[in-house]
Structures are given as C-alpha cells and as structure tokens.
Amino acid sequence: MEKQNKSIHEFDIDLICEYFLEIERQGPGSKEVTIKALSFIDNLKEDSQIADIGCGTGGQTLTLAHNSKGKVVGIDLYPRFIQKLNENALKHKLQNRVKGIVGSMDNLLFNNEGLDLIWSEGAIYNIGFKRGLQEWHKFLKKGGYIAVTEVSWFTAERPREIEEFWTDAYPEIDTIPNKVRLLQEAGYIPVATFILPENCWTDNFYAPQVAAQETFLQKYVGNITVEGLIANQRREAKLYLKYKEYYGYVFFIGRKI
C-alpha cells in the first residue's frame, strides 16, 4: 500500500526540478546567512578554489562569488539547475569566476588537496552528513574550510508527530552536539555553528513557493503526482510553523587539520 505522506525525495525528480526552477532558492537560507558563514573563513585569495556542492540554481553560489575572492565551481546533479546558474553568472558578469558543472556529490572529480573551501547549503543530506564530511575531506588543502547546512534537532526530545516526519524523511537528523562530534571525528576543527533564522524558511523558502504552487497546479490540472507533491510541500511548511522550536537548519563550519 502506498504511504499517505511521502518525503519530497520520493517524487519524480524532473517534476521536483521543474517546480523549484522558478524559485531563487531550493532550500532554506539567505544572502545574510551565507555572508555570516563566510565571515568565519579567513583563507581566501584571488587564486583560491571553492566548490559549492549541490548548488541548485546557484542562489548562494553568486553570493559566495560576490563576497569572496577566488573561483567558485557549482556542482549539481540536474542540468537545468546548472544551466540557470551559468546564465545568472553571465548576467552578473561573474562568468570568469563562477562555473556550474553537472556532477554528483558522491563522485566528485577534484584533485586531492585541490580546494580551499567546500560549501554546501541544504544539500549534504543527499549523500548523508557523515559520509559527505568524510569523503570530501581529501579534496581540501590542509587548513581548508568546509561550511555546510544540515537540518538538526534543537532539543533532546520532541513531539512524536515531528519526530516521525523527520526520521522518515532523513533518518540521519540529529542534535547539534552530535553533528559537531561527527565534524570533529571526520578530521575538522569545529570553527563555528549557528542556527539559520526563521526567515530563511518562511520568507525565503516557503513564501516563494505559494505562487509557484498555484502556477504548477494550473499547468498540471488533474495530475495526481503534482497534486501529491504540492500537498507534501504544504504539509512540510505547516509542520515547520507548528514545530519550529524543535528543529531547523544549522550552519556547521570546520577547518581541515
């Protein structure tokens, strides 16, 4: 029997991409938060190499390029997201410093010790936090930084409804201290950890989806999969408002030892 509530990862990926293509961000975040996370990173020069893994259409990739030195490579599995990033880089005259390439985070083609900074907002969950931290470590130079956001519990205990929702969607969800321990065990000095403000979810992630949902429903009238996808996104937004004291996205920043 089909589950009543699916996680977003269980829908047709082309539909998810099309849905998110018109929205500036594909996950919670903001320019201010990207800039705040960058303020902890002090090793960037003109010749620095930065990778933004799971960049989506590149909202944060352009912020990174505007607010740091060095070259930024954005990597995402989905060609239409990468095409949009490269178009936007051109619009912002950043094409000499920003390049989007299609690729998978579990098969990155960087040289060992070739990167000064690895960035990943709202995307490391695709490979898993622990595995991503471990596998990407070799690509960083000694003293290089990693900065990722990850959904995390704020409290040791929480109501059953939200516990079940997230454990089903992402079983690796855990408390902030447990995530920091994983960062340390993977060979990084934990440099900073901070919780993304609520507006990263409400104003920047869920609000822009409201209009996109109407457009999408009109385009695909009667399509059960689309209706399911939208119902799912609406449920997730409702749960966030109900339980936001208990979880959120957290920036984890570490320096390779």
Ligand SMILES: C[S@@+](CC[C@H](N)C(=O)[O-])C[C@H]1O[C@@H](n2cnc3c(N)ncnc32)[C@H](O)[C@@H]1O
């Ligand atoms: C929640 S979105 C976050 C996008 C963007 N970083 C942001 O914050 O707006 C997750 C991104 O990971 C990408 N992704 C999923 N699996 C991937 C993989 N195996 N390799 C690279 N990117 C992947 C998706 O296409 C999507 O763009």
